[in-house]
Amino acid sequence: MESSRDVANAPAVAIVPPGRPLVGRVVPPGSKSITNRALLLAGLARGESVLRNALASDDTGHMAQALRRMGVPVRQDEDDGATTFVVSGTGRLAPPDGPLLLGNAGTAMRFLTAAAALVDGTVVLDGDAHMRKRPIGPLTAALGALGVEARDTEGRPPVTVRGRGAFGASAVTIDAGLSSQYVSALLMAAACNDRPVTVALAGAAIGARGYVDLTLAAMRAFGAQVLQEDVGRWRLSPTGYRACAYRVEPDASAATYLWAAEQLTGGAIDLGVAPADMTQPDAAAHDLIARFPRLPETIDGSQIQDAVPTLAALAAFNETPVRFVGIANLRVKECDRIRAMATELARVRPGLAREEGDDLVVAGDPDLAATARPARIETYADHRIAMSMALVGLRVPGVTILDPACTAKTYPRYWRDLARLGVVLRPE
Template identity: 40%
Template sequence: MTTKDIHNGDPIAIQPVSRPVSGCIVPPGSKSITNRALIVAALADGVSKLQGTLDSDDTRVMLESLERLGIQWEKLDDSVISISGCGGKIPVSNADLWLENSGTSIRFLTALCSAGHGEFTLDGNKRMRERPIVDLVNALNELGVEARCSLGNNCPPVTIRGAGLPGGTVHIAGNLSSQYLSGLLMTAPYAQEPLEIIVEGELVSIPYIEMTLDVMKRFGVEVETEDLQSYRIRPQRYKGCSYLIEPDASAASYFFAAAAITGGEVTIPGLSRNAMQGDVHFVDVLEEMGCVVTWNDQSITLQGRPLQGIEVDMNAISDTAQTLAAVAVFAEGPTRIRNVAHMRIKETDRVAAVVTELKRLGIRADEHDDGYTIHPGPVKPACVQTYDDHRMAMSFSLIGLKYPGIEIADPGCTAKTYPNYFEDLEKFCASAR
C-alpha cells in the first residue's frame, strides 16, 4: 500500500501475514499529551520547547486555533514545537475557531477562551455539532462567564463572551467526558480568585485527569485534590519549559494487539509502567487473555500466546476498547467489554459501530447499553466501514492480518491522530509475509 492508496479515499485491502509478527516500533507522540501541553504552554510565562509532539489533524487544528488567538509558535522540526506563552492574557479579543472533529481541542479551547476578554466562537464539522459540550458550558456560566451553545442543541458551535474567568465554586458532570474537567483544570490557575471544581457523578477516564494534573505540575502549577472528585486551584502561573512527550499509548495498542493476534512479539520503546498514559495498561488486559508482558524501565514487550475470552471494565482505557474488540475475534470463548457507554459520543457511536462492523464480518456481537459482547468465529471477507473514526480503521485493520479479503473504507481518516498508521503497520508486518 502507498500513501496515495491511503489518502485518495478508496478502501485499502489488508494483506494477511503468514508468520507471527515481531519487531520494535515507536508510535508517534501522544495526542492527548500534545494537546494538553500546547494549552498549558500557550498560557505560560516565557517560551516552551515541546519535543516529541504529534503531527496530525487534531494537533493541527489546535495549533491553528492558538494562532488565531494570537499565540505565537514555531515548528522547529517534525516533532518539535517552540511556543511563546501569553502569560495568561489572550492577545486577541475576537476569534472564530474551527476544530473539525477534535474533542480535546474544542473542549480545552472553550475553557481557555473563558479566561479571555472579548467574544470567541468555536465550531466543528457535522459530527462535532452532534457531540455534547453543554456540561462545560453550564459550568462556565455557573462561574459567571457568558457561554452558550449557539444552536440550542447542547452541542457546538459555542460562543464565549467574557471579561476573564472569575473564581468561586463550580460543579461539573463527570459521566460523559473527562475533557470538560481537564479543560477547566488547565485554565483554572488564571482565574481571578481561587477556584474549586466539584465533580458530580462518576468520573470517566480517570487516567486522563491524572495526565492533566501531571502536565500542569511539569509547568509549575499545583492542584489540591484528595479523591479526584473535588479540586482546589489558587491563582498561579505556568512557567515555560522544555517538555518531552511520550509515544502515544493508544497507538501502541494496535501493535501490541498485532503481536497478540499472530502469536508474535513486539517491543515499544518510550513507554513503561510509569507512563503518564493510562492506555499503557491495555497490555494488562492482553496479559489476562494469556499474553506475556515484560515491563522495562524504558520499554514494554509483549509476546502473543493462545487467547482466552474475558470480561473487562474498560472505562479507564476506553480508547483501546475497539482494539480489544479486534483481538476478541481470535480468543477462545466470548469477551464482554463493559462500562464504556461514554464511547457513544466519540467520533462516532463506537459501541454501535463496533457491533455493526463485526456483524458485517460474520462475527456474532451483542450490543449492550454500556458496551458489547464478542463471540469468536470465522471471519468472512468484507469492506469495513469506518464512520470517519480513526480508531475504527486502525482496530479493524488488525483482523485482516489473519483473514484475507478484509478492506478498510476511508483509510485516510487515521490522519486525525496517526497519519502514517497504515505505512507503519505495513513495515512492521513486512517480515512476516
C-alpha cells in the first residue's frame, strides 16, 4: 500500500503493469447513487435516519453539506473504513443563508433543485466550471409547469428556485431524454407535496431507466406511496417520508473497474458481493465483462452508461473491434466521455479508438502492449476517465494518469485498493 500513499496529492501517477494475476479481496465503497438518494430522503423525513455502508466522497459530501446548510443535522461516522451517516430530519428544509455550492455533483444538483421547491424561500444552486456546462433546463422547465419559479442560466446552472413549500400544480410531464435524474428529482420531491402529484415522461426516451427504479425503491424504504400507472407515469401520494435504518449496497459502477482488472490480468478478486445481489443498473455490465476477450461486436450502453468507459478500456484488448451505441448522453456527463475515451485511447496508440457520430468505436488488439507507446492520460477532471484509463496501464507500460485525485468524486480509495492488489503506483 505504500506506493499509493502520495497518489491523492500527486499531479500524476504512473502505473506499472503487474505482469501477474491480481488476486485478493477488495470491497467496493457504498453506492454513490444510492447514498445521495438516501441522504436527501433522510433529510426530508421526520426523525433520525441511520445510513450504513454509505459512500463518503466528494459527491456525497456536497449533498451532506447542502442539507446541513438547509437546517438538517448530518453526522458522519467512520468505523474500520465503513461510513455511516446519521441524519436528523424535521420533514422540512430551510432556506440556506447563501448559494449551495455543489462542485460537479450531478445528483446533488438535480435532486436539490427539485427539493428546493419545498423550501419556503429562495435557494440558489451552483457548481464548478464543469457543472456550469451540464444541462438542467428540462428539470427547471418541469418545475415551472408545476408552478415553481425556477430560473437557470441558458439551460445550465446556476439555478435560482423560489420555493413556496409545495408545488402549485398536481401533474407534470418531463423530458428525460438527457438524464433519468430529472425524473428521480421530481419523484422524490413530489412525495412531500400537499396533494397527490402525477409525474409522466414526455415520450419513451429516458437515460438509464434503471436508476428510476433505484429511486422508487429508496423512496418506498422511507415510507413513500407510489403508484406506477404505466411504464412512463407515476402517481405520488402526499405521504412525506419517515426516518428509517437504511443499508447502502456496494457501488456497482466502482465494481466494474475491479471486475475488469480481474479479467485483464487473469486474476481473482473477491468483492464480497455477487453482481446478482446488486440492484444498480451497472451491475449488468458484469456479464459483458465476463465475456472478455470476446466482447460483443456492438454494445448498447444506454442502460449502463457509467460502465461504458470501463468497457471501452477493456475493448482496447479485445479480439475484435467493439462499437458502443446508445451513449449520446455520455457527452453531457462530467465531461464528454465519448470524446475523452476516443482521444485518450488513441493517445496509447493512434487509431485505437474513434468517434462515429455519437458512437464510440474501439479497434481492439490483444497484442496492444507490444505496439502501444507511453502516454500521459488527460482525465478532464472526470473520475471515470481516470479509473478506466488506469486499467489500460495494467497491461501497457508507460501509462501515466494526470490528476489522479479526481477519483475522490466517487471512489476515494481507488488507488489504495489497486495498491493492495499489488499494483505498483509511482506518484509524479
